Amino acid sequence: MAINTLVSSFDHLYIDEISRQSPLAQRLIKHFPQEKITWVNEAPFSSSKGALTAKEFDRSKKNIFVTPFKGQFFKRCPGARPGLSCCNYFVLNWGLQCNMNCSYCYLQSFINTPTLTLYSNLEDALKELESFAPSLKDQPLRVGTGETVDSLSLDPLTLYSHDLIHFFKDYPHWSLEFKTKSAAVDQFLQQEHGGNVVVSWSINPQYIIEREEHGTANLKDRLNAAEKCKARGFRIAFHIDPMIWHPDWKNSYLELVHDLTERFSPHDMPYISVGALRFQPEQRHMMRERFGMNSLVTSAEMFPSNDGKLRYEQSLRKEMFSFLVNAFKNRSTAWNLFLCMETPETWISSTGQLPQKTEGLTDLFDSRLIRKHQSASSSSAKVQP
Amino acid sequence: MEFVPLSSLKKDFYFEPEKPWPKSLPAYGWQNQLLAGFDRKEGSALILNGDLIPLFHQLYPTLSLIELSQTFAIFSKHPETRSHLQEWLEPYGLKFSQRLIQFFEKLQLVSPKILQWCNEKKLRARDLEILNAFSSLNDFNFLIEKLLPYGISKSRGVQLFEVIGELLLMNKKDEVLQIFTINSLDAIEVELKRIRFPLSSEKLTFQKKELANFSWPSHVKPQWIRKGDSTKLKLEMELSSFDDFEKKLKLLSQVNLNMQKEELWP
Ligand code: SF4
Numbered sequence: 001m002a003i004n005t006l007v008s009s010f011d012h013l014y015i016d017e018i019s020r021q022s023p024l025a026q027r028l029i030k031h032f033p034q035e036k037i038t039w040v041n042e043a044p045f046s047s048s049k050g051a052l053t054a055k056e057f058d059r060s061k062k063n064i065f066v067t068p069f070k071g072q073f074f075k076r077c078p079g080a081r082p083g084l085s086c087c088n089y090f091v092l093n094w095g096l097q098c099n100m101n102c103s104y105c106y107l108q109s110f111i112n113t114p115t116l117t118l119y120s121n122l123e124d125a126l127k128e129l130e131s132f133a134p135s136l137k138d139q140p141l142r143v144g145t146g147e148t149v150d151s152l153s154l155d156p157l158t159l160y161s162h163d164l165i166h167f168f169k170d171y172p173h174w175s176l177e178f179k180t181k182s183a184a185v186d187q188f189l190q191q192e193h194g195g196n197v198v199v200s201w202s203i204n205p206q207y208i209i210e211r212e213e214h215g216t217a218n219l220k221d222r223l224n225a226a227e228k229c230k231a232r233g234f235r236i237a238f239h240i241d242p243m244i245w246h247p248d249w250k251n252s253y254l255e256l257v258h259d260l261t262e263r264f265s266p267h268d269m270p271y272i273s274v275g276a277l278r279f280q281p282e283q284r285h286m287m288r289e290r291f292g293m294n295s296l297v298t299s300a301e302m303f304p305s306n307d308g309k310l311r312y313e314q315s316l317r318k319e320m321f322s323f324l325v326n327a328f329k330n331r332s333t334a335w336n337l338f339l340c341m342e343t344p345e346t347w348i349s350s351t352g353q354l355p356q357k358t359e360g361l362t363d364l365f366d367s368r369l370i371r372k373h374q375s376a377s378s379s380s381a382k383v384q385p
Numbered sequence: 386m387e388f389v390p391l392s393s394l395k396k397d398f399y400f401e402p403e404k405p406w407p408k409s410l411p412a413y414g415w416q417n418q419l420l421a422g423f424d425r426k427e428g429s430a431l432i433l434n435g436d437l438i439p440l441f442h443q444l445y446p447t448l449s450l451i452e453l454s455q456t457f458a459i460f461s462k463h464p465e466t467r468s469h470l471q472e473w474l475e476p477y478g479l480k481f482s483q484r485l486i487q488f489f490e491k492l493q494l495v496s497p498k499i500l501q502w503c504n505e506k507k508l509r510a511r512d513l514e515i516l517n518a519f520s521s522l523n524d525f526n527f528l529i530e531k532l533l534p535y536g537i538s539k540s541r542g543v544q545l546f547e548v549i550g551e552l553l554l555m556n557k558k559d560e561v562l563q564i565f566t567i568n569s570l571d572a573i574e575v576e577l578k579r580i581r582f583p584l585s586s587e588k589l590t591f592q593k594k595e596l597a598n599f600s601w602p603s604h605v606k607p608q609w610i611r612k613g614d615s616t617k618l619k620l621e622m623e624l625s626s627f628d629d630f631e632k633k634l635k636l637l638s639q640v641n642l643n644m645q646k647e648e649l650w651p
Contacts, residue, residue, distance in 0.1 A: 285517060
């Protein structure tokens, strides 16, 4: 998306006076027209407190508030809870809220701030990271940036990718993961990197993208962006998540597997993670109010799972995962899939083993493996100087 | 202590309290407003001093959902209270937000019969979130009123309100109306869920039917049940002796193999 289009998709930009001199504020004011900028001493929309209405939530996507983050940047992965099998990594939240609009977005279950907040003090996050170095520099440490904000959709404006990529160059054992549904990669492609940056895409069949992932890049553009990253030597990964049931789901997902496997090989990525639609029960209210009941998500047949989330019936999940695993394996047994945020029962019934025992999974996030993949694939990828 | 005649006080804060004001207590007023004892026709009221909101909390430490909704309608407009809504709501366990305001506005569109039921069952705001999805509650009121005569429990009611609400939002009013020609609450519930969850209902019906095709040992009652996101087989057995137990286990093991062959296990 061109910067102008991105800028015009917002109603207003509010900048905290404290952030005035920050590189982020300085960059944004260059792109936003004067009449859309207001300097403030406190958060805007102060009457919006507590749980948001659907209208307030919609409005929060259209208004940026730049302010420093006051607190600790690094938190553990939300999947690391008892009873859930998941990866173990750190998340860096440099913002809160997303400019895209997926019907199932889990931000709907917990955001109660009336703006899309961008933190102006990324340097503090990097300092925190740096402080881990004395004890962890040679350990595998994985940092993801797409938990409370899309990693890249606003990057043409923030250019935070530059600082992050640059920082990680000095930490070859650590890895940085961008997770996105956008195709915004051009702005960092020329950055020199340390081979430890994973750019990952959440993907779904185009049919689902059109119906449920509003404002995101279409499938072709996401795959094109991934090809560009691969060509520049960035690691890439895909998350087929959330799989969404619809009457023609098998054909849709077969097409997706076809599109992906035609362009990429198992050696291009350490894994593909897979998950099915799930959400916190409270989230259904906001989704219903914002997207009505004609959405495949709001009208889905969801039931409470052991971890309290609403999910498809276990047998349907199993069927969907097995179908997808087979579709990949039919193309090549080298494809490595794992189920993210799934309960151990579904793991076992779809893959036949516990996640810790799935070959290749335990070392998925080991930077040595990333480096192993890196050296294997960089010889085949056309890395441009 | 200042007593004034009731007739001299205004009733701006009259909100139809559910219980009459206790006879042992005087009516209370604040400035020129009556605050408690609205049901009294004559007599006098003791004028209280202090801030209105804390006084109101002392007089009415608990309020039902309907009373809250009624008082909210008054407090949100009255010049003495409209800028103190947050302070007023918090002691009642409610967090002030635009969403809560929207909810109270929706609650005022709910029919008195339904509100009465909600009150009796002590429903809370979060039990009625479905209301926020509607711009008009006419159809919702109409259908839910048909459900109430069945004497539903609180948890079942909350669940069915949501199912019916969602079906309305899915434009299935006519199908829901058809269901209300049935005369049993259990059957109505099954039918409502069949329309709202057609795939899983169909699957469960199929599994139930198939179960009958296996040779179950005598005095063994098999039944598929839905537990959260999974379907489980529940067996009820009557066993008379060690040998009987052994025999039934053998037969059951055979049934299990056959079920596996027929891919009946979820
Ligand atoms: S791209 Fe991600 S964060 Fe943004 S709306 Fe979609 S699910 Fe939410």
